[in-house]
Amino acid sequence: MTIIDTHLHLVDLGRLRYPWLDEVPLLNRTFTLQEYLREAAPAGITAMLHMEVDVAEADMEAETALVTSIGTPVIGAIAACRPENADFEAFFERVGANPAVKGFRRVLHTGAHEQIGTARFIRNIGLLARSGHPFDFCVSPRHIPLVRALAKACPDVQFVLDHCGMPDIKGREYQPWDGHVRELAQLPNVACKISGVIAYADPQNWSVDDLRPYVEHCIECFGWDRVVWGSDWPVCTKTAGLSRWVAATHELTAGASSSEKARLLSENARRIYRLPREGGTAA
Numbered sequence: 001m002t003i004i005d006t007h008l009h010l011v012d013l014g015r016l017r018y019p020w021l022d023e024v025p026l027l028n029r030t031f032t033l034q035e036y037l038r039e040a041a042p043a044g045i046t047a048m049l050h051m052e053v054d055v056a057e058a059d060m061e062a063e064t065a066l067v068t069s070i071g072t073p074v075i076g077a078i079a080a081c082r083p084e085n086a087d088f089e090a091f092f093e094r095v096g097a098n099p100a101v102k103g104f105r106r107v108l109h110t111g112a113h114e115q116i117g118t119a120r121f122i123r124n125i126g127l128l129a130r131s132g133h134p135f136d137f138c139v140s141p142r143h144i145p146l147v148r149a150l151a152k153a154c155p156d157v158q159f160v161l162d163h164c165g166m167p168d169i170k171g172r173e174y175q176p177w178d179g180h181v182r183e184l185a186q187l188p189n190v191a192c193k194i195s196g197v198i199a200y201a202d203p204q205n206w207s208v209d210d211l212r213p214y215v216e217h218c219i220e221c222f223g224w225d226r227v228v229w230g231s232d233w234p235v236c237t238k239t240a241g242l243s244r245w246v247a248a249t250h251e252l253t254a255g256a257s258s259s260e261k262a263r264l265l266s267e268n269a270r271r272i273y274r275l276p277r278e279g280g281t282a283a
């Protein structure tokens with residue numbers, strides 16, 4: 001079955017700056033497309049979207065230009081942005097004009113969550129409705145209510161919750177994450193990305209059953225039409241390799257129909273990120 005990876009990170013330390021990697025020695029090296037494809041191709045991943053890697057703000061446009069020049073099988077990019085900035089509109093129009101840019105993201109769990117409720121942030125995110133670009137957001141469980149308010153304030157913008165809302169699977173914390181996810185899912189303009197949740201499990205001792213209640217809860221809340229799949233490679237390698245995460249995904253969805261699996265693994269991504277189908281037509 002075709003898999004579109006909606007959350008691939010490539011790291012090029014020779015060209016771009018990634019301040020946060022100084023605190024993560026395991027990931028503080030260059031990760032290339034060739035290295036990724038050695039596992040991705042045998043696992044059935046046929047296309048992928050590059051997800052911004054929280055580079056230094058001054059390098060955001062350089063990262064987008066670099067990854068959108070790769071071409072097949074990288075069929076698009078979700079670009080970094082700073083909606084809290086006064087010049088966001090000009091930035092959005094400039095970067096969004098690149099047809100390979102399929103969405104935007106702002107990492108919010110590292111302190112920027114304080115900006116979510118400001119008038120400027122809300123107004124700037126609302127601009128995405130002009131072009132139909134989705135907005136991915138990466139938040140910790142306690143910040144989900146903040147992005148729910150944002151999504152409610154911008155009903156014409158498509159939002160995507162990354163990594164199931166980053167639940168603490170290792171600590172087996174389920175509440176209040178579960179309630180926050182359920183409330184967020186009540187908004188029809190929000191989808192959920194089942195991406196790399198193994199990174200939040202115990203690196204030394206995890207099983208598919210540890211992941212199951214979190215993944216199944218997200219699918220139950222959002223339904224099969226509002227979930228997409230992502231690897232979060234190479235962040236997922238903190239716990240397991242890419243092939244193991246793909247295998248775990250298949251185990252987690254073993255009881256689903258072929259149609260449900262197809263929607264999770266490729267069809268919803270084509271619709272939400274407006275990706276071409278085989279043959280070149282837009283979804």
